Amino acid sequence: MTAQTPPESAGPSVTTTIDPVPATFVPDERTMDVTVLGAGVVGVATAYAAARRGLSVRLVDRASGPALGTSFANGAQLSYVYTDALGSPALWKHLPQLLLGLDPVFRMHWLFDPDSLKWGLAFLRNTTASRFRENTLAVLELAMESKSAMDALLQRHRIEFSHSAPGKMHLYHDAGALRRAEAIAAIKQRHGVVQQVLSPREAAAVEPALEGVTGLVGVMHSPQEEVGDPHRFCVELLRVLRERYGVQACFETDIDDLVREPDAITLATRDGRRLRSRQLVVCAGVESTRLAHRLGIRMPLMPMKGYSFTTRCGPHTPVTSITDTTRKLVFCRLGDQLRVAGLAELGVRDIAVDPERSDLLVALARESLPAAANYDAIESRWAGLRPMTPSSMPIMRQVQDGIVFNVGHGMLGWTLAMGAGERAAALLAQR
Numbered sequence: 001m002t003a004q005t006p007p008e009s010a011g012p013s014v015t016t017t018i019d020p021v022p023a024t025f026v027p028d029e030r031t032m033d034v035t036v037l038g039a040g041v042v043g044v045a046t047a048y049a050a051a052r053r054g055l056s057v058r059l060v061d062r063a064s065g066p067a068l069g070t071s072f073a074n075g076a077q078l079s080y081v082y083t084d085a086l087g088s089p090a091l092w093k094h095l096p097q098l099l100l101g102l103d104p105v106f107r108m109h110w111l112f113d114p115d116s117l118k119w120g121l122a123f124l125r126n127t128t129a130s131r132f133r134e135n136t137l138a139v140l141e142l143a144m145e146s147k148s149a150m151d152a153l154l155q156r157h158r159i160e161f162s163h164s165a166p167g168k169m170h171l172y173h174d175a176g177a178l179r180r181a182e183a184i185a186a187i188k189q190r191h192g193v194v195q196q197v198l199s200p201r202e203a204a205a206v207e208p209a210l211e212g213v214t215g216l217v218g219v220m221h222s223p224q225e226e227v228g229d230p231h232r233f234c235v236e237l238l239r240v241l242r243e244r245y246g247v248q249a250c251f252e253t254d255i256d257d258l259v260r261e262p263d264a265i266t267l268a269t270r271d272g273r274r275l276r277s278r279q280l281v282v283c284a285g286v287e288s289t290r291l292a293h294r295l296g297i298r299m300p301l302m303p304m305k306g307y308s309f310t311t312r313c314g315p316h317t318p319v320t321s322i323t324d325t326t327r328k329l330v331f332c333r334l335g336d337q338l339r340v341a342g343l344a345e346l347g348v349r350d351i352a353v354d355p356e357r358s359d360l361l362v363a364l365a366r367e368s369l370p371a372a373a374n375y376d377a378i379e380s381r382w383a384g385l386r387p388m389t390p391s392s393m394p395i396m397r398q399v400q401d402g403i404v405f406n407v408g409h410g411m412l413g414w415t416l417a418m419g420a421g422e423r424a425a426a427l428l429a430q431r
Contacts, residue, residue, distance in 0.1 A: 031264055032058045032248065034428060035277040037255065037291075039063070040071035041414050043283035044234045044241070045421030046406055048153070050281070051245035053429055058277060059238070059247060060267065062254040067234035069351075070285050070413060073308050073382035075341035076332040077168065077321050078226035079415050080147045081193045085135035085392035086410070087126035090180060104360060105328045109347035115289075116347065119302045122390035133187060135391045139412065140188060142394070146419030147226075153418065157240050161233040162334040168225035168321040169198075169207060171368075173215045177325060181220050195222045209318035209372060227321050227332050230414045250275065258294060265402055279402045281424055286349070286387045288407045297399050301408050303385040305348040307361045308341035310334075311378045316371035327364045331372055338373045340365045346388070353383045386410050396423045404428060 036047045039061035051057045063069065097103050110116060126135060154163070172178040178197070185195040203219035204211045210219070241247035253275075257268040267275045282288050285301075292299035317338055322331040329342030342361050358381045366375050389395060389408040394416060398404050406424040409416045 030276070032056045032275075032277040034058070034279045034281060035060055035265070035267060035275060036281045036283055037061075037267070038282065038284035038288075039066040039234065039238070039249070039251070040069055040283065040285065041067060041230050041234055041417040042071075042285075042406055042409055042420055043281075044237050045149075045417040046281050046283050046424050047241055047247055047421075048237060048245075049149075049418075049421040049425035050428055051241055051247050053425055055425075055428065057241070057245070057247045058250060058275060059241075060250045060253050060255070060275065062252065064251055065235070066238050066249075066251075067231040070384040070386055071230045071234060072384060073310060073339070073341075073380065074230060074306070074384065074386075074414055075308065075330040076227050076229055076334055076339045076414070077323075077330055078147075078150070078228060079168065079412060080143045080225060081140070081188060081195060081222050082168065082170070082225070082323075083136055083139035083143050083412065083415075084184060085126065085132050085139065086388065087123055087135070087390070087392065088132040089127060089129050090177075091127050105342070105364070106344045107346065107348075109345060115298065115300075116302070118298075119300050119390055122300060123302075126391045131391070133184075135393055136184060137187070137191065138391075138393050139416070140191060140193070142416050142419045142423070143412070144192075144419075145422060146416050149418035149422050153237075157237075157244070159233065159236040159240065161229045161236055163226065163228040163233075165224060165226045166320050166333070167206075167221065167223040168323065169203060169210070169222075169318075170220040170323045170325050171210075171213070171216055172218050172220070173326045175217050178218045178220070181325075185220060193222075194224055195220055197221070207318050207320040207322075209316045209320075209322075209369065213369070225321060227334065228414075229334050255291075258291065279404070279428055281404045281406055281428070283406045283424075285407065286385050288387070288405060292399070292405070295400060295403070299395065299405065299407065300389055301387045302347060302389075303349050304388045304410065305343075305345040305351070305383060305385055306341060306411070307343045307353070307358055308339060308382045309358065309362060309365075309378045310337055310339050310380045310382075312336065312374045313338050314371050314373045314375075316369075318369065318372060322369065324364075324368045327368050329361065329364055329368065331365070331369060337379070340373065349385065351383055351385055353381050358383075386413065394420055396420055396427070398427050
């Protein structure tokens with residue numbers, strides 16, 4: 001039920017040199033205030049928000065440590081102002097190509113089961129201009145809360161996770177796409193967002209790595225955007241949680257059943273342990289649907305598989321975080337290494353790294369920014385499942401008395417984690 005561990009084929013992450021977090025098993029008789037199920041960025045952030053409110057917290061995951069699933073090696077961008085919903089009117093133009101599988105970057109794999117069909121219809125309803133704007137601004141509001149929560153955390157606790165604010169540039173090779181980006185940027189600017197369109201020459205003056213990039217019609221520059229290593233963040237924040245807040249961590253713990261009691265919720269593990277708490281927060285990504293079904297709840301989540309690779313910086317690695325909107329990939333510098341992420345496969349549930357898809361990502365990156373990285377000596381490759389809702393807005397709500405779901409953060413899980421954790425913890429505090 002919890003976040004999946006990357007398979008061996010995914011390769012090692014650049015953060016595996018950090019000392020592992022040993023498992024801590026809570027005595028069966030101890031009843032905690034809150035159990036957080038899932039130790040990715042959302043789960044760890046939720047545990048922090050609850051512990052900071054004075055609640056005793058247990059963090060549970062079936063992996064051997066924190067952030068070993070979808071949070072392990074994602075794009076690493078903290079995109080606080082780029083919150084555009086996946087569903088938009090522009091999608092209809094490309095829908096036939098997507099349905100026929102002709103787009104090598106974005107693929108849809110539809111399963112004709114009732115939940116998948118309901119999700120697809122709900123997604124299409126969210127592609128209208130009004131809903132695209134509404135959903136984009138709703139995610140923006142949560143992103144701004146997340147930035148504030150991250151700032152407050154880093155003022156309280158020193159955590160090293162290659163965090164910086166180099167700004168972000170979206171590269172556009174299509175004039176129509178740039179005009180649409182300008183229109184949504186104008187709406188966001190009314191909410192205090194700082195973004196501006198630069199010519200290719202102006203963009204290269206800010207980021208020299210773009211000098212000589214061909215085909216650009218313009219660049220959307222968001223100068224305040226941030227980056228950071230999500231896996232390292234989770235490892236370091238969990239250390240703070242254990243040392244300063246007494247948070248208990250149970251790793252390699254697979255949940256087999258959930259039992260409701262008058263004054264507690266008991267999670268039964270497959271190895272016979274029983275973990276009791278007064279409240280439960282589910283932050284287990286796409287795996288959350290299984291627990292939701294057991295509770296008689298439909299959780300509208302669709303997996304979207306994405307890929308990344310990490311390698312050494314090249315002779316012209318951008319300092320600014322870069323998103324190539326045509327090839328749908330991101331370049332994010334983390335110290336002396338470069339993380340490149342991209343590709344989208346909606347409806348795929350297999351987390352194994354497909355060599356052909358991974359090689360396609362490398363080829364697209366080399367085509368986009370040929371001197372950005374050492375593409376011939378890639379250190380790690382990864383794939384993970386991003387839990388998508390039809391609206392692109394996460395689900396943060398109490399589904400039953402004492403049970404809160406904090407899921408569905410999609411491609412912005414790293415960005416939204418801190419704000420979503422605060423909202424989930426606020427639901428606990430209300431109870």
